[in-house]
Amino acid sequence: MLIVADENIPLLDSFFGEIGEIRRVSGRTMTASDVRDAEVLLVRSVTRVGPELLEGSKVRFVGTATIGTDHVDEEWLARNGIRFSAAPGCNANSVAEYVLSVLSVHAERRGLADWTRLSVGIVGVGNVGSELSRKLDRLGFDVRLCDPPRAELEDEADTSFVSLEEAMTCDVVTLHTPLTRNQPHATYHMVGAAELEGLSADQLLINAGRGEVIDTQALKARLSQTSAPVVALDVWESEPAIDPELVQQVWLATPHIAGYSLEGKVQGTEMIYRALSRYLGFPVRKQAGQFLPEPALSKVSFTSAADEDDAIKIALRACYDPRRDDARLRIAMRGSDQERAAAFDQLRRDYPVRRECSSLKVQLKGTSKSLQDSFRAIGFKLKI
Numbered sequence: 063m064l065i066v067a068d069e070n071i072p073l074l075d076s077f078f079g080e081i082g083e084i085r086r087v088s089g090r091t092m093t094a095s096d097v098r099d100a101e102v103l104l105v106r107s108v109t110r111v112g113p114e115l116l117e118g119s120k121v122r123f124v125g126t127a128t129i130g131t132d133h134v135d136e137e138w139l140a141r142n143g144i145r146f147s148a149a150p151g152c153n154a155n156s157v158a159e160y161v162l163s164v165l166s167v168h169a170e171r172r173g174l175a176d177w178t179r180l181s182v183g184i185v186g187v188g189n190v191g192s193e194l195s196r197k198l199d200r201l202g203f204d205v206r207l208c209d210p211p212r213a214e215l216e217d218e219a220d221t222s223f224v225s226l227e228e229a230m231t232c233d234v235v236t237l238h239t240p241l242t243r244n245q246p247h248a249t250y251h252m253v254g255a256a257e258l259e260g261l262s263a264d265q266l267l268i269n270a271g272r273g274e275v276i277d278t279q280a281l282k283a284r285l286s287q288t289s290a291p292v293v294a295l296d297v298w299e300s301e302p303a304i305d306p307e308l309v310q311q312v313w314l315a316t317p318h319i320a321g322y323s324l325e326g327k328v329q330g331t332e333m334i335y336r337a338l339s340r341y342l343g344f345p346v347r348k349q350a351g352q353f354l355p356e357p358a359l360s361k362v363s364f365t366s367a368a369d370e371d372d373a374i375k376i377a378l379r380a381c382y383d384p385r386r387d388d389a390r391l392r393i394a395m396r397g398s399d400q401e402r403a404a405a406f407d408q409l410r411r412d413y414p415v416r417r418e419c420s421s422l423k424v425q426l427k428g429t430s431k432s433l434q435d436s437f438r439a440i441g442f443k444l445k446i
């Protein structure tokens with residue numbers, strides 16, 4: 063069986079080597095002739111999957127090792143009897159850790175002694191938003207949830223949701239919706255001139271969902287005003303050809319890597335491996351955990367002398383500091399349009415190994431119970 067796969071899917075041989083012959087191709091430039099003879103197609107988010115790619119091919123199973131599915135024409139696949147599977151939640155924790163790190167840097171720049179005094183509006187409360195909300199709640203932040211599709215469900219009567227308008231009054235507004243069009247609560251350009259107008263210079267807007275959820279032109283116009291909000295973008299309209307002026311205008315600019323922890327990527331591969339195995343009736347013998355190496359940084363230690371807020375931020379940013387990705391993206395924005403787009407993709411292809419907080423053992427000596435609880439809330443392993 064021929065399996066055509068995006069070369070950026072990690073551990074292809076380890077997971078799929080026993081299932082079939084693997085042909086690696088560039089996800090961004092994959093064409094119909096690359097996949098014509100394949101029975102299985104494995105992609106990430108940069109490959110548009112629909113009739114242009116698959117008409118006339120032998121493909122009967124498509125797996126995307128990502129949470130987002132806006133690159134896949136699911137209706138067409140279903141109409142053509144092609145089984146489809148995604149990887150819901152695979153990198154949700156990675157995105158939540160990205161947001162926490164961004165918050166920690168933002169609070170420090172603002173000179174906030176206690177970062178939990180920030181109110182946080184989470185827009186889109188699915189796997190990512192819920193994971194983030196759980197962590198923030200346990201840390202003691204004031205969290206408000208906005209998710210109109212969920213709010214309409216009968217079994218959600220116990221959860222209190224706010225409108226987008228209200229979420230946008232929080233100190234921090236963080237977007238985690240899928241990209242949807244032509245349906246109730248569609249998110250394409252959901253945040254436009256009117257929503258941006260209401261944000262003040264004291265507020266932070268984060269987008270780690272999809273670039274098209276914010277109207278780029280409206281954002282650029284808003285950011286050129288004196289009272290502009292602080293903005294952190296991980297996702298962009300028309301990736302990889304992103305707008306270099308917008309990169310300059312925002313505070314923190316990263317190349318769509320919020321979900322790029324090693325754990326998140328490998329879990330994505332594992333989820334499509336499981337789905338394919340089930341589809342083919344093969345036993346599921348492999349799991350992500352067996353392929354995760356020892357982390358380069360495995361232990362940190364704090365004593366009672368540590369400032370509690372500082373200790374959390376140091377540990378968080380030892381695992382992941384978004385400012386490194388920001389610096390790399392800004393450098394990559396030099397050159398022609400084509401060079402910039404290629405550099406954006408290259409940053410993602412050659413992304414350094416990043417481990418999640420759960421890979422770091424934190425030793426605490428003589429520290430308070432509340433500090434221990436905060437470390438646990440984020441997901442660190444504790445040694446007391």
Ligand SMILES: NC(=O)C1=CN([C@@H]2O[C@H](COP(=O)(O)OP(=O)(O)OC[C@H]3O[C@@H](n4cnc5c(N)ncnc54)[C@H](O)[C@@H]3O)[C@@H](O)[C@H]2O)C=CC1
Nearest residue numbers: 129130186187188189190209211239240247270271320321
């Ligand atoms: N930056 C990155 O690296 C990553 C980005 N993503 C993006 O984040 C999105 C969300 O991921 P998950 O939470 O796992 O998806 P999910 O499908 O579990 O949850 C999405 C939530 O958004 C809600 N939603 C839909 N329309 C909305 C609207 N108009 N307003 C508010 N909420 C709305 C849904 O009801 C749902 O609860 C993905 O679809 C993907 O596009 C996901 C992983 C990594």
Ligand SMILES: O=C(O)C(=O)[C@H](O)COP(=O)(O)O
Nearest residue numbers: 106107108128129130321322
């Ligand atoms: O899972 C998702 O959805 C994402 O946004 C991924 O992190 C995107 O990664 P690539 O598929 O672009 O490698």
